[in-house]
Amino acid sequence: MDRHPTPPPAHPSTRRRAPLLRVASALLTGALALGGCGVRLESPPPAEPSPDAIEQVRARTVDDALALADAARAAAPSADEATRTVLDDVAAFSDRHVEALGGVYDSGLPDATPTPGTAATTPAVTDVTGVLGALVDDAARAADDADDVPDGALARLVASVSVSRDALADRLAAATGAPRPDPAPAAPDVAAGTAADATADPTAAPTGEATPGDATPAARDGARALALAHDEAAWTLAVLAARAADDRRATLLAAADGHRRASDTWAATAGVVGRPTDPRRAAYALPGGLDDPTVADALPRTLEQAVADASAQAVADAPAGARADAIASLRTATVAAVAWGAAAVPFPGMPELATTPVG
Known part of the structure; x- marks a missing residue:
């Protein structure tokens, strides 16, 4: 008689459970690894933050300064000496304005792919008359923004930029002998208010x-x-x-x-x-x-x-x-x-x- 009987075979359900546990463990480990790396497969890509009222004013004043600098440099080569002196100041002052305002905002995110047909169609200003009109319009817009922006320190800076542009417009009109134009009507997204006061x-x-x-x-x-x-x-x-x-x-x-x-x-x-x-x-x-x-x-x-x-x-x-x-x-x-x-x-x-x- 055999004193050490052979143990009965494992139950079939026990044999199936082991590989299932190994698969589940592998899946759990992978999920934890992805979580530790901050990866969320279901998360959308990061979006640009929406600018608040203060950032809108700052960015708008920077954009206008960049455009003025480009326009003045484009118009300068064909201008007479007196006019070119003023245009050089328009470009140099506008560069300083961009610097003081903090430059162009860069979130670090990739630029969005532009939708076909939505690109800006406004032609670039390249002549002295266009620069004069842009100075007047941008001075008025900055005056409106300086009055409305919630931040007092930014209001002071933008008001100074507005007055600087206004003085440049006076000088450019005097140098060219051209009449100083009236400001164009304010865009819908810029509150009306102080432009007339600042250019009175x-x-x-x-x-x-x-x-x-x-x-x-x-x-x-x-x-x-x-x-x-x-x-x-x-x-x-x-x-x-x-x-x-x-x-x-x-x-x-x-x-x-x-x-x-x-x-x-x-x-x-x-x-x-x-x-x-x-x-x-x-x-x-x-x-x-x-x-x-x-x-x-x-x-x-x-x-x-x-x-x-x-x-x-x-x-x-x-x-x-x-x-x-x-x-x-x-x-x-x-x-x-x-x-x-x-x-x-x-x-x-x-x-x-x-x-x-x-x-």
Whole structure:
């Protein structure tokens, strides 16, 4: 008799279970490996993020600057010397604008394949008349954007770019003898508002439509600083007028009167008229050497540049939709500074960006 009987054969279901378990284990291992690598076979490819209102303004201002630079360089070779000088500044200033705004946004994603028939059909500007029209239109669009954009710092920069373009348009029209065109109607995606204000009569005072109760604390601070800058300009120009010859005295007195009225308007906007918080003074310090004609001649443009700086800060301080007067003030001061002999700059009212030579 056999003392060690042969064990019975494994059950058929047990023999089938082993290979099934091995297959399941392999599938699970593969799934874990794919998960660890971040691979999701069912996930769609990444899409470009939708730009918010701030990015739309920044990108639009960059695109306009790039187009202006290209147009100015295309038109320059056939222009006369005076016109070519302005076109060179258009290109150089626009390059600076692109740089200050951060350049073209690149998400790192592949460019989308364009749909047939959807490519832009707007012809490139290559002539001086086209450059002049583009400067006017782009200045107006940037003024609208500066008034509306939620970010105050970007509003200040875009307002400066707008005023720079506006000044370039004035120079190009003067160099060519061509009339300055009116801005084209705003595109549907650009809110209407401040273009007319930013391109208005440069001698006009602020409208002062905002009331002190409507202004934010920051906006009142900006208005108060502007009232002070205008008051100092008015007082100093009056002193210069008293020391000037007759042919210059009338110009200085007219400028002083304009600044005095603007100071009163901004003081009312700030809500400081007749209050201890009114920053305006009875007198201001004068620079030394006023008997030197060079010093005396430079002082008016220095005063206007100080008003421009305060205006640009007032743009940043004011809330969105309430910056029209500050933008107009920036343009007014920039035009006046140039009239007193100041050089054209790519960033009016932003002295921190004026350290790098242009051209």
